[in-house]
Amino acid sequence: MVTMVVAMGDSNEIGFNNQLLWHLPKDLKHFKEITSGHPVIMGRKTFESIGKPLPNRTNIIVSGKKDWFEEGILIVGSIKEAVKFAKKIDEEVFIIGGGKIYEQTMQIADRIEVTRVNGSFEADTFFPEIDGKVWAKTDESCFEADEKHAHSFCFQTFEKIKTEDL
Numbered sequence: 528m529v530t531m532v533v534a535m536g537d538s539n540e541i542g543f544n545n546q547l548l549w550h551l552p553k554d555l556k557h558f559k560e561i562t563s564g565h566p567v568i569m570g571r572k573t574f575e576s577i578g579k580p581l582p583n584r585t586n587i588i589v590s591g592k593k594d595w596f597e598e599g600i601l602i603v604g605s606i607k608e609a610v611k612f613a614k615k616i617d618e619e620v621f622i623i624g625g626g627k628i629y630e631q632t633m634q635i636a637d638r639i640e641v642t643r644v645n646g647s648f649e650a651d652t653f654f655p656e657i658d659g660k661v662w663a664k665t666d667e668s669c670f671e672a673d674e675k676h677a678h679s680f681c682f683q684t685f686e687k688i689k690t691e692d693l
């Protein structure tokens with residue numbers, strides 16, 4: 528199973544200046560819970576934005592740059608290679624961004640775990656449209672804003688509609 532994990536605003540915005548657009552502790556906890564113990568695939572820019580390997584997960588970084596090395600990560604030259612390595616490690620594979628990687632992996636993903644943050648944010652990076660003809664929302668739980676969360680948000684699960692179900 529290949530699962531994309533993303534947090535996005537009302538217009539599918541996900542990032543600005545190589546940073547996230549909000550700080551939502553419940554979302555970070557949710558991300559950690561669903562990805563821990565599994566390989567995570569990300570683009571080089573997202574890795575740089577996080578700044579260090581995510582613990583308890585094999586971090587697979589996609590980059591076209593040659594001859595760089597960082598401790599604790601696996602660097603690969605294509606998404607195909609990333610998925611091939613990840614599937615050797617575990618059946619559950621997570622794709623965690625950013626925009627460039629999401630654009631190229633919508634086709635191969637089986638599931639999307641979305642955090643839909645209610646609000647409009649200045650952004651330079653976006654998640655692709657989730658086509659209702661291709662994806663079905665199978666789960667949703669919502670949370671109000673509070674002193675630790677400046678925005679209300681919902682955790683949503685989308686599953687790719689199997690052609691045999693049509």
Ligand SMILES: NC(=O)c1ccc[n+]([C@@H]2O[C@H](COP(=O)([O-])OP(=O)(O)OC[C@H]3O[C@@H](n4cnc5c(N)ncnc54)[C@H](OP(=O)(O)O)[C@@H]3O)[C@@H](O)[C@H]2O)c1
Binds near residue numbers: 540541572623629631
């Ligand atoms: N809200 C969220 O859930 C979320 C999640 C993740 C990231 N983000 C945000 O998204 C932004 C980063 O996204 P981004 O689109 O700028 O960058 P990105 O997708 O993280 O990384 C892009 C880089 O990945 C490499 N790459 C992409 N496709 C490749 C391919 N087919 N073959 C080889 N290498 C490939 C290239 O690295 P090289 O240049 O090294 O060749 C490219 O420059 C940040 O603002 C971050 O905070 C948000």
